[in-house]
Amino acid sequence: MLASICRRRLAIPLAPVLAGGGGGKNPIHSSPVAVLLSHGYYSTAVAAGPEPCPATVSYLVSCGLSPAAAAARNVRIRDTNRADAVRAVLREYGFSEAEITRTVRQDPVLLNFDADRIIRPKLDFFLSLGFQPRFLAAEPHILARSLDNHLAPCIEFLRSILGSDECVRTAVYRVPRALLADLDNSMRPAVEAFRRHGLPEESIAKLLLIHLGVLMVPVDRIAEAFDDLQDLGLRVTDTGFLYGFRVISILKRETWVRKVALYRSFGVCEADLLRAFKTQPTILLVSDESVKKKIRFYLDVLKVGIGDVMAQPMILSLSLEKNIMPRCAVLSVLMREGKIERKLNLMPALLSNLKVFSARFVWRYAKDVPDVVKAFEGKIKFQGFGDREFELLSH
Structure with a gap:
């Protein structure tokens, strides 16, 4: 959820929210924008599969996986020669052994693909655009997507907005997983939603460069994020709007509540927190432990007041x-x-x-x-x- 530091949210007492007990209704649930990002579209739940195949486990261990990790993969390697060919092609395109292990660990199904007919054309495609194909080790599931039906159309769509292959590379390098988004059901609707809410074309391009993952945000959440930012007093033409949108669109409700409570525990008032967010929205993306460590350093070692810290929120990043x-x-x-x-x-x-x-x-x-x-x-x-x-x- 978020509406991170939306005024109407900050007015909600945090104690009952954080306590989570009692039979009363959670006050945040009554807010019109109370369920931002609530369904968590990056679910990690995995359905139970069949017993692991000993031969497959042995092969995956030879690829660098631990026995436990190999046994946990719900896959069967049908042809080790084909699997060897896939690994050989990855080496040919610059993947290190560690990157090949990472690729296999994340998506061992790729080992069942035809190396020359399916894997190589995709690596050539990215190479032709100026990508170093090894970047795919960060998100190897991309190699499982159709080149003609998914990857090429998505890249062409991004080029039409960002204007050049160089900008496409920059955006994709920052968030490779965004290329997994469906073009017609996710990318296009998201961009159309940005336009409907008054975001200029140049701002849309900049937003995608900042964080391409916004193309994976559902349309209804995009609308809620625009409403929240408007309530904060941020207009689409303001410098901090795009960075604020990135933060608001990805934070879940529980994270927002925890972050607000953390800053308040150091004596940060609502006005200062709001002002800091508008100046440097990414302060809500800094991990809790990092925030604690930094604020304690500024307060205890440098003897800086919390008001001075929040007046320069960049220092928390x-x-x-x-x-x-x-x-x-x-x-x-x-x-x-x-x-x-x-x-x-x-x-x-x-x-x-x-x-x-x-x-x-x-x-x-x-x-x-x-x-x-x-x-x-x-x-x-x-x-x-x-x-x-x-x-x-x-x-």
Whole structure:
């Protein structure tokens, strides 16, 4: 579900929702948009199958699967020579042994296909479009789809919207599973729904580049997502609308409730959460553990107020280990050496792009203070600023 931070949703008391007990009606269920993404169209349920074939299990183990994983696959390898040919073709097109194992693990039925008549033409097709065929290891089920009846028409449809093979590649590389969506029952209806709700053609193209998986969102949920974003005050022409749509269209109800409760547990008020979402919708896609770790670091180590964190929500999307802590280590070294003043606009420094930060704080002092390079590379760990003081500005 979601309506993630929709005003009418945030007004709902979280305690009874999270408790899940009592015989009363869940207040969220009475909301007009209470069941966003409720049916979970990425179901992982698997029906019970027949007893595994020992010969098939043995062959799958030879492909790199564990005995347990091989036994769990509901498939029978009919011809090991044909299976060997499929694996040979994948190697020919650049698949590593690990990628072949991954492919077999996810879709062992492919081993029963004719390598030259069925698999090779599909690999050639993607190669002709500029794809590295090995990208299919991320979603090998694509190789089970018909080239003439599904893959080629879907690619042509995407090209008609995105405008070039390069853009098609970018979109598909980001979300390969989107190519599994049915053209007439999913892709076309989704795009038509975007148009009906006033999304301009250039915005539709950008949305598909951001996350091609939106083509798998049911039409009724697309309508609900537009309603929720409108309630948030986001218009289709606003910069954050497309990113907000991506988030709202994929979050389930339970996830939304949990995320809101998590932020509120740190004292984030409704207004600040709404403002942060509109600025950086992807904060609701950050894992719970990552959010906790980051907020605790900002509050306890950097002594930054929760209001300052939520005023710059991008900082919640940045990696502590790869981005924030190395920068803090650099600033700490420079402060220790007296190269920068104790009063510093900390948040802008942490949020500046890599080129700007490295030019201003690393390469500028690299000769005089070699430790800044080590700190920037993560070789000197950040231990805190001690009693050093930073000036925090909201602008």
